[in-house]
Amino acid sequence: MTTSRPFSACVTYYDPNALPVAAAQEIVRQWAMPRGTAGRVERVSLYEALGRVLAEDVISPIDVPAFDNSAMDGYAFKSAALNAARDAVELNVAGIALAGRPFSAEPNAAQCVRIMTGALIPPGCDTVVPQELVTRADDVIRFPSTVVSEGQNRRLAGEDLARGKAALQAGRIVRASDLGLLASLGIAEVAVRKRLVVAFFSTGDELRSVGEPLAPGSLYDSNRYTLFAMLRRLDVETVDLGIVRDDRASLEKALREAAQAADVVISSGGVSVGDADFTRELMNSLGDVAFWKIAMRPGRPLAFGRLWSGPRAGTGESALFFGLPGNPVAVMATFYFIVREALLAMSGAARQPLIEIRATCAEPIKKRAGRTEFQRGIASRRADGQWSVVTTGPQGSGVLSSMSRANCFIVLEHDRGNLETGDSVDIVPFDGLV
Template sequence: MAQLSDDCFAFGGPLIPVDEILALIASRLSPLDGHELVTLGAADGRILAHDLLAPLPLPPFTNSAVDGYAIRGADIPDAAAQSFPVTDYVQAGMAARQAMAPGQAIRIFTGAPMPDGADTVFMQEDVVVGPADSVTLPPGLKRGSNVRPTGEDIPLGKKVLRAGHQLRPQDVALVAALGMTGVEVIKPVRVAIFSTGNEIVAPGAERGVSQLFDSNRFMLSAMASRLGCLVTDLGILRDDRAAIAEVLDAAASTHDLILTSGGVSTGEADFVKASVESVGTLVFWRVAVKPGRPVAMGVIKGTPFIGLPGNPVASFVTFALIARPAIMALAGASPAPIAKTPIRAAFSYRKKVGRREYVRVNLRQGEDGLPEAVKFPREGAGLLSSLVDTDGLVELGEESTEVKVGDTVGFIPYSFLI
């Protein structure tokens, strides 16, 4: 479990830029202790604990890349087609029964090991099969064609995956191809999540006329689970400072991160800030981002705490920008900056200088066939439909003040953020 000093996230300014938050997280949060061996079936999404070196070359033997006929390079016809006797037949998973002799050809199939002495394969589409087990090969083929040498893909001992890499399905396939049945990964981050406020109730519960069903807790739990976290759902905590403080204190003893939604603004009814300060240290951040801004981060008994806004869109965006990097840092994942794809704006927009903004957009094909971003027609950090009915976010930097139709903007698909 992370053991942080109470002032590790201290920041003196009234409004902190996103990049400074990320730098602070990267410098103050270290990977958790503890590794575990998981099977290939459980490896997807996990963080590799050690560099992975290839225990064998891929392919492990020289083989044919096509269905065709193997011959010696010295026998390749030069000026005219030439007939060769076919003396053997090699399928994938078999081995040739004899070495290649001068002036002979061997029928071979994709993936089959090359016979000793053979170094070139003619594709079956390029030859003429004759009578009496013979084949006519055309001239001009380059020596070594259509052959996969041993280690062509990966040589023996090569570092194929680095420690801190988050495993993907293609990575799992590579590990399997190397003959390994499992990999050592960093233990998952244990995250405690709860929502706060008298104004929300759990789905399925009786809802008062002035209450809303809690959605943030389920969204944040899902986002954390997609990052490989072990999530503890602590439910909804009512606006009671002592009760919230008690839950925070207990959660800090058994979790690596505490994540909350709501109650971290500057209003008199926002109780989380005071509750955190009673059992730990909290640096209240007004983050220079929209939607978002009220985000709190602190330390309780050595465990990091992140308080996200109560509005769903703001909670989603600030999780992606702040909580996600914090989780990945604790998980030992290699830093991965958000990749933005340049795309043409099909909307106009004005913003204040000095803060970063994220605009919800859909992608469509423009009249010229090129993709363009269309802004969601309504504003508001409480509009869940604006997340459901869009494809991603356009990032507008702190110095930007205006977007005009036709401008190039940076697009971030939701798939990258979750």
């Protein structure tokens, strides 16, 4: 197994103790390779495919549309009638074409066919005039020759998608619209990658599970619930290992079992330098560590590397390891800006960059240069259509309620200092994210 050194050496400004966020993201990107396809592909029905990652291109077995059809309700005719007319075209209605019930005879140059949207274009016809542009008396229609041109309002066979072309490409995360597209091609099932397995747990003697009584100095574990929710959004298979106590034996057992069972292991808490934080000590013996800290707020203590299930590094099964901070907001920030992309890459998905929107500060924002900050913000649209943003107030990494009040992250770059009202910033909307 390749160690961290050659990977990390490729990143400018590599410092395992205080890594800039962009450098940390690049290291994670280099390590988080897609899992091999052998044994990791399965075929599922369309009802089971939503949110899954396509393992291969989906090739269209038919032309879409499968035949020339009308783009609207109107009258189909031969465009030669336009050339023959001076000011107005006058045609006799020979019949009607409905969706699923075509008109099979070929009309002559002086005739037209009443046609509905989606109906097969009658033989010999190549143009459709919308019904609202004609006047009709009995079985005769009349319309100005200038209101329609040759070939107008006709959808050609294969215009949307030609037979033999890729309808969807490998690596795509299947969306609701994709299911409709696949069904329109008559495809009942698709090949997808098996879900990535992610094991997660919290560490700390002070933590209690929901439902347990709180003793003096203890608090409820919220991180496992936010981790579960964020992982669920990425459609990975989760293994909740619960709360692991602050002793070396318990933590070693949890890490080794997690590496055995999962592709990725995520812990929260236990990666600082406290006397009872054993994660760092164990990772030095069981794993290969790329970095321990990043220049990020919230989220400075963050461990990343590879973990093995055997008695020492390089033995047994391996998994990528993310040791997240213990503070709740830091867990969410580091997950979205460090962990998320790695999980998508290992799932075989194409890159899905977070959406950034330019906004204007509606108030001054304090920021210390030398670290990237992800402050919680409330963004709104002004009357001129531009976005403006304010912070939620105190930005402590333990203020989880600020994440509930916010609707975006305010992204403040590494070298940036304090901001004044009117300054421009990038925001990452929560909608569809959290």
